[in-house]
Amino acid sequence: MSSRLTGVGVGPGDPELVTVKGVDALRAAEVVVVPVMDTGERGRAEATVLHYVPAEKVVRVVFALNERTDRKRREAAWDAAGERVARLLRERGSVAFATIGDPNVYSTFTYLAQTVGELVPGVVVETVPGITAMQDLAARSGAVLTEGTEPLTLVPVTAGSAVLKEALAGPGTVVAYKFGRRAAEVAEVLRETGRLDDAVWGSALGLPEESVRSAAEMDGTPLPYLSTLIAPPRRAGGRGGKL
Numbered sequence: 206m207s208s209r210l211t212g213v214g215v216g217p218g219d220p221e222l223v224t225v226k227g228v229d230a231l232r233a234a235e236v237v238v239v240p241v242m243d244t245g246e247r248g249r250a251e252a253t254v255l256h257y258v259p260a261e262k263v264v265r266v267v268f269a270l271n272e273r274t275d276r277k278r279r280e281a282a283w284d285a286a287g288e289r290v291a292r293l294l295r296e297r298g299s300v301a302f303a304t305i306g307d308p309n310v311y312s313t314f315t316y317l318a319q320t321v322g323e324l325v326p327g328v329v330v331e332t333v334p335g336i337t338a339m340q341d342l343a344a345r346s347g348a349v350l351t352e353g354t355e356p357l358t359l360v361p362v363t364a365g366s367a368v369l370k371e372a373l374a375g376p377g378t379v380v381a382y383k384f385g386r387r388a389a390e391v392a393e394v395l396r397e398t399g400r401l402d403d404a405v406w407g408s409a410l411g412l413p414e415e416s417v418r419s420a421a422e423m424d425g426t427p428l429p430y431l432s433t434l435i436a437p438p439r440r441a442g443g444r445g446g447k448l
Contacts, residue, residue: 208294208328209234210321211301212308214335217433218249219411220256222336228257230333234301236293240268240286240313249412249431250303266290268313287320294325305431308332311361311382338433339380342407345417348435350378355438366390373398379436385428392423395436404436 213230216222231237237258239251254263266286293300308314309332318330339359343350351357356377360369362384372379373394384391385408395401404420408429420434 208325209299210290210294210318210325210328210330211299212312212314212318212330212332213301213303214307214312214333214337215250215253215303215305216336217306217338217341217410218253219341220253222341222411223253223257224333224335227333227335231258231301231303234299235262235297236300237263238266238290238293238300238302239263240302240304241265242267248305250305253305254303264289264293283316283320287317287324290317291321291324294321294328304335306337307335309334310337310359338382338407338410338431339435341410342405342417342433342435345407345410345415346405346435348405348437350380350435350437352440362387362391366394370394370398373400373436377438379434381434381436383430383432384434385430385432388423388428388432389425391434392420392425395420399439400436403439404434406432406434408432 211230211234213227215227231254237254239248239254241248241251251263251265266289268282268286290300302314302317304312304314306312321328322330339350358372358375358377359380359382360372361382362369366387369381369391381391395404401421405417406420407417408431409415
Protein backbone atom coordinates (compact mmCIF):
# COMPACT_ATOMS: atom_id res chain seq x y z
CA MET A 206 0.00 0.00 0.00
CA SER A 207 1.16 3.54 -0.75
CA SER A 208 2.01 5.94 2.04
CA ARG A 209 -0.40 8.86 2.30
CA LEU A 210 0.36 12.42 3.43
CA THR A 211 -2.67 14.65 3.89
CA GLY A 212 -2.46 18.38 4.50
CA VAL A 213 -5.50 19.37 6.55
CA GLY A 214 -6.59 22.99 6.87
CA VAL A 215 -7.88 23.56 10.41
CA GLY A 216 -8.97 27.18 10.00
CA PRO A 217 -7.77 30.34 11.75
CA GLY A 218 -8.11 29.07 15.33
CA ASP A 219 -11.77 28.54 16.14
CA PRO A 220 -12.23 24.75 16.52
CA GLU A 221 -15.82 25.08 15.27
CA LEU A 222 -14.50 26.16 11.86
CA VAL A 223 -12.77 22.87 11.08
CA THR A 224 -14.77 21.15 8.34
CA VAL A 225 -16.35 17.73 8.78
CA LYS A 226 -14.02 16.41 6.08
CA GLY A 227 -11.05 17.88 7.95
CA VAL A 228 -12.06 16.20 11.22
CA ASP A 229 -12.53 12.89 9.38
CA ALA A 230 -9.06 13.17 7.83
CA LEU A 231 -7.44 13.93 11.20
CA ARG A 232 -9.15 10.96 12.83
CA ALA A 233 -8.46 8.57 9.95
CA ALA A 234 -4.68 9.20 9.89
CA GLU A 235 -2.40 7.05 12.02
CA VAL A 236 -0.45 10.13 13.10
CA VAL A 237 -1.29 13.84 13.13
CA VAL A 238 1.73 16.10 12.76
CA VAL A 239 1.55 19.69 13.97
CA PRO A 240 4.17 22.37 13.26
CA VAL A 241 5.76 24.11 16.24
CA MET A 242 8.47 26.72 16.63
CA ASP A 243 11.76 25.75 18.22
CA THR A 244 10.74 27.69 21.33
CA GLY A 245 8.41 24.81 22.11
CA GLU A 246 5.12 26.57 22.84
CA ARG A 247 1.87 25.05 21.61
CA GLY A 248 0.86 26.47 18.24
CA ARG A 249 -2.59 27.36 17.00
CA ALA A 250 -2.83 24.27 14.77
CA GLU A 251 -2.00 21.96 17.66
CA ALA A 252 -4.52 23.62 19.98
CA THR A 253 -7.23 23.19 17.33
CA VAL A 254 -6.35 19.56 16.56
CA LEU A 255 -6.55 18.55 20.23
CA HIS A 256 -10.28 19.27 20.16
CA TYR A 257 -10.70 16.30 17.81
CA VAL A 258 -7.93 13.74 18.35
CA PRO A 259 -6.22 12.41 21.49
CA ALA A 260 -2.87 13.93 22.45
CA GLU A 261 -1.05 10.58 22.09
CA LYS A 262 -1.81 10.63 18.36
CA VAL A 263 -0.23 14.08 17.85
CA VAL A 264 3.44 14.49 16.94
CA ARG A 265 5.07 17.91 17.19
CA VAL A 266 7.61 18.73 14.47
CA VAL A 267 9.80 21.82 14.67
CA PHE A 268 9.72 24.29 11.78
CA ALA A 269 11.41 27.68 11.44
CA LEU A 270 7.93 29.07 10.91
CA ASN A 271 8.74 32.78 10.75
CA GLU A 272 12.36 32.58 9.57
CA ARG A 273 12.93 34.78 6.51
CA THR A 274 16.49 36.05 6.89
CA ASP A 275 18.55 32.97 7.80
CA ARG A 276 18.14 30.74 4.75
CA LYS A 277 20.47 28.04 6.08
CA ARG A 278 18.51 27.69 9.30
CA ARG A 279 15.20 27.65 7.42
CA GLU A 280 16.35 25.01 4.93
CA ALA A 281 17.82 22.85 7.72
CA ALA A 282 14.50 23.00 9.58
CA TRP A 283 12.57 21.98 6.45
CA ASP A 284 14.95 19.08 5.81
CA ALA A 285 14.75 17.84 9.40
CA ALA A 286 10.95 18.10 9.42
CA GLY A 287 10.71 16.29 6.08
CA GLU A 288 12.91 13.47 7.31
CA ARG A 289 10.86 13.11 10.49
CA VAL A 290 7.59 12.92 8.58
CA ALA A 291 9.09 10.54 6.00
CA ARG A 292 10.10 8.21 8.86
CA LEU A 293 6.56 8.36 10.27
CA LEU A 294 5.13 7.52 6.86
CA ARG A 295 7.38 4.47 6.52
CA GLU A 296 6.47 3.29 10.02
CA ARG A 297 2.75 4.13 10.15
CA GLY A 298 1.58 4.50 6.54
CA SER A 299 -0.67 7.54 6.84
CA VAL A 300 0.12 10.98 8.26
CA ALA A 301 -2.07 14.07 8.46
CA PHE A 302 -0.35 17.44 8.70
CA ALA A 303 -2.50 20.10 10.37
CA THR A 304 -2.02 23.65 9.17
CA ILE A 305 -3.87 26.79 10.17
CA GLY A 306 -6.02 28.24 7.41
CA ASP A 307 -5.80 26.30 4.17
CA PRO A 308 -2.92 23.98 3.12
CA ASN A 309 -2.72 25.62 -0.31
CA VAL A 310 -2.60 29.24 0.91
CA TYR A 311 0.80 30.36 2.27
CA SER A 312 1.16 27.10 4.16
CA THR A 313 4.18 25.28 5.54
CA PHE A 314 2.62 22.14 4.09
CA THR A 315 3.77 23.11 0.60
CA TYR A 316 7.45 22.84 1.56
CA LEU A 317 6.91 19.71 3.62
CA ALA A 318 5.14 17.92 0.77
CA GLN A 319 7.95 18.76 -1.67
CA THR A 320 10.58 17.41 0.72
CA VAL A 321 8.67 14.26 1.62
CA GLY A 322 7.94 13.54 -2.05
CA GLU A 323 11.68 13.29 -2.68
CA LEU A 324 12.28 11.09 0.37
CA VAL A 325 9.34 8.68 -0.01
CA PRO A 326 8.88 7.62 -3.65
CA GLY A 327 5.26 6.91 -4.50
CA VAL A 328 3.79 8.76 -1.53
CA VAL A 329 0.26 9.98 -2.18
CA VAL A 330 -0.11 13.65 -1.28
CA GLU A 331 -3.55 15.21 -0.89
CA THR A 332 -5.10 18.21 0.81
CA VAL A 333 -8.31 19.02 2.65
CA PRO A 334 -9.26 22.71 2.33
CA GLY A 335 -9.77 24.88 5.38
CA ILE A 336 -11.49 28.15 6.25
CA THR A 337 -9.08 31.04 5.76
CA ALA A 338 -8.48 34.00 8.05
CA MET A 339 -9.90 36.40 5.47
CA GLN A 340 -13.18 34.47 5.35
CA ASP A 341 -13.43 34.38 9.13
CA LEU A 342 -12.56 38.06 9.49
CA ALA A 343 -15.14 38.99 6.85
CA ALA A 344 -17.79 37.06 8.78
CA ARG A 345 -16.84 38.53 12.16
CA SER A 346 -16.53 42.13 10.93
CA GLY A 347 -19.33 42.25 8.37
CA ALA A 348 -16.88 43.18 5.60
CA VAL A 349 -17.95 41.96 2.15
CA LEU A 350 -14.97 40.50 0.31
CA THR A 351 -16.27 40.77 -3.26
CA GLU A 352 -19.29 41.89 -5.23
CA GLY A 353 -20.14 41.39 -8.89
CA THR A 354 -17.05 41.77 -11.09
CA GLU A 355 -14.69 43.01 -8.36
CA PRO A 356 -11.29 41.29 -8.16
CA LEU A 357 -9.84 40.07 -4.87
CA THR A 358 -6.12 40.51 -4.19
CA LEU A 359 -4.30 38.67 -1.39
CA VAL A 360 -0.92 40.10 -0.34
CA PRO A 361 1.55 38.91 2.30
CA VAL A 362 3.03 42.09 3.79
CA THR A 363 6.25 40.18 4.34
CA ALA A 364 6.77 40.91 0.62
CA GLY A 365 7.03 44.63 1.48
CA SER A 366 4.71 47.60 1.77
CA ALA A 367 5.33 48.55 -1.89
CA VAL A 368 3.51 45.39 -2.98
CA LEU A 369 0.59 46.29 -0.75
CA LYS A 370 0.49 49.88 -2.06
CA GLU A 371 0.39 48.65 -5.66
CA ALA A 372 -2.53 46.35 -4.83
CA LEU A 373 -4.44 49.09 -3.01
CA ALA A 374 -4.07 51.39 -6.00
CA GLY A 375 -6.12 48.94 -8.06
CA PRO A 376 -9.82 48.02 -8.00
CA GLY A 377 -11.48 45.53 -5.72
CA THR A 378 -10.80 44.30 -2.21
CA VAL A 379 -7.26 43.85 -0.92
CA VAL A 380 -6.51 41.38 1.86
CA ALA A 381 -3.17 41.61 3.67
CA TYR A 382 -1.73 38.73 5.69
CA LYS A 383 1.08 38.75 8.26
CA PHE A 384 1.15 42.52 8.58
CA GLY A 385 1.22 42.91 12.36
CA ARG A 386 4.87 43.80 12.77
CA ARG A 387 4.58 46.46 10.06
CA ALA A 388 1.28 47.92 11.23
CA ALA A 389 2.55 51.51 11.14
CA GLU A 390 3.67 51.17 7.49
CA VAL A 391 0.39 49.53 6.55
CA ALA A 392 -1.66 52.29 8.19
CA GLU A 393 0.31 54.91 6.25
CA VAL A 394 -0.18 53.10 2.93
CA LEU A 395 -3.92 52.81 3.61
CA ARG A 396 -4.04 56.52 4.34
CA GLU A 397 -2.11 57.42 1.16
CA THR A 398 -4.42 55.32 -1.02
CA GLY A 399 -7.66 56.49 0.59
CA ARG A 400 -8.49 53.04 1.92
CA LEU A 401 -8.06 53.59 5.66
CA ASP A 402 -11.61 54.42 6.77
CA ASP A 403 -13.27 51.33 5.27
CA ALA A 404 -10.56 48.82 6.22
CA VAL A 405 -10.72 46.40 9.15
CA TRP A 406 -8.14 44.19 10.82
CA GLY A 407 -8.34 41.17 13.08
CA SER A 408 -6.12 38.80 15.04
CA ALA A 409 -6.54 35.62 17.11
CA LEU A 410 -9.89 35.04 15.43
CA GLY A 411 -12.14 32.70 17.39
CA LEU A 412 -9.83 32.68 20.41
CA PRO A 413 -10.32 34.33 23.81
CA GLU A 414 -7.85 37.10 22.90
CA GLU A 415 -9.60 37.87 19.59
CA SER A 416 -9.43 41.45 18.35
CA VAL A 417 -11.46 42.83 15.42
CA ARG A 418 -11.15 46.57 14.85
CA SER A 419 -11.28 49.37 12.33
CA ALA A 420 -7.95 50.04 10.64
CA ALA A 421 -8.43 53.72 11.48
CA GLU A 422 -7.71 52.80 15.12
CA MET A 423 -4.18 51.61 14.34
CA ASP A 424 -1.79 53.90 16.18
CA GLY A 425 1.57 52.52 15.03
CA THR A 426 1.85 49.94 17.79
CA PRO A 427 2.97 46.53 16.41
CA LEU A 428 0.18 43.98 16.25
CA PRO A 429 0.31 40.16 16.42
CA TYR A 430 2.30 38.71 13.51
CA LEU A 431 -0.66 36.77 12.07
CA SER A 432 -2.99 39.78 11.90
CA THR A 433 -5.23 39.99 8.83
CA LEU A 434 -6.44 43.13 7.06
CA ILE A 435 -9.41 43.59 4.72
CA ALA A 436 -9.53 46.80 2.67
CA PRO A 437 -12.75 46.87 0.59
CA PRO A 438 -13.16 49.25 -2.35
CA ARG A 439 -15.49 52.22 -2.21
CA ARG A 440 -18.81 50.89 -3.45
CA ALA A 441 -21.38 53.14 -5.09
CA GLY A 442 -24.50 52.68 -7.15
CA GLY A 443 -26.60 50.73 -4.67
CA ARG A 444 -27.45 47.05 -4.76
CA GLY A 445 -25.81 45.21 -7.65
CA GLY A 446 -23.77 48.25 -8.61
CA LYS A 447 -20.68 46.12 -9.26
CA LEU A 448 -22.39 43.66 -11.61
